[in-house]
Amino acid sequence: MARKHYEPSEQSLEYSVTKYSTKEVKNTAIYKGAFQHSVTKDGRTLNPKPSQIIFNHSPTGFSWGYSGSGPAQLALALLLDATGNPEKAAILHQEFKRDVVATWNDQWEITTEQILEWVKKNE
Numbered sequence: 001m002a003r004k005h006y007e008p009s010e011q012s013l014e015y016s017v018t019k020y021s022t023k024e025v026k027n028t029a030i031y032k033g034a035f036q037h038s039v040t041k042d043g044r045t046l047n048p049k050p051s052q053i054i055f056n057h058s059p060t061g062f063s064w065g066y067s068g069s070g071p072a073q074l075a076l077a078l079l080l081d082a083t084g085n086p087e088k089a090a091i092l093h094q095e096f097k098r099d100v101v102a103t104w105n106d107q108w109e110i111t112t113e114q115i116l117e118w119v120k121k122n123e
Contacts, residue, residue, distance in 0.1 A: 029112040031078060033104065037063050039074065041081065051077035054090050064104040071101040082115040088123075095122060 032040050039046040039062050048061050051073060062077065063070025075097035079089035100110070100118065 029082070031081075031110050031112075031115075033062075033064055033074075033108045035106050037061065037070070039077075046077060046081065048073055048077055051080050051089070054080065054086055055093075064101045064108065065106075067098060067102045071097045075101045078110070078115055079119065082112045083119060088119065092119060092122060 029041050031046065034040075046062075048058070052059070055072075055076060057076070058069040058073040061070065062074040064074055065071070072094060076089055076093040078101075079093050079096055080086060083089055096115075096118065099122075
């Protein structure tokens with residue numbers, strides 16, 4: 001499957017440089033989703049805004065369990081947060097949505113380590 005080349009906007013490049021250039025990625029975070037499409041990372045709400053700067057698939061936030069715009073936003077946010085790499089997240093998020101996010105039921109849990117393992121297998 002040919003991957004679409006990611007051309008970051010000036011705004012997303014500026015964001016990636018200021019927010020992610022010195023970010024230390026740790027393999028210990030636990031992301032969880034619950035019934036009303038609430039997503040947390042280690043107990044704190046995961047903000048969709050950083051991922052919406054790259055692609056605004058879903059202005060209303062995250063969703064999962066199907067292949068729509070909310071799951072695409074969640075896939076992008078999880079990859080962005082776990083990798084700290086906006087370009088990699090943008091390139092891989094649709095595939096991650098299909099393979100992982102679209103398969104989840106009402107409640108789910110995934111670790112940074114599991115996300116990074118998926119990334120390594122799918123780069």
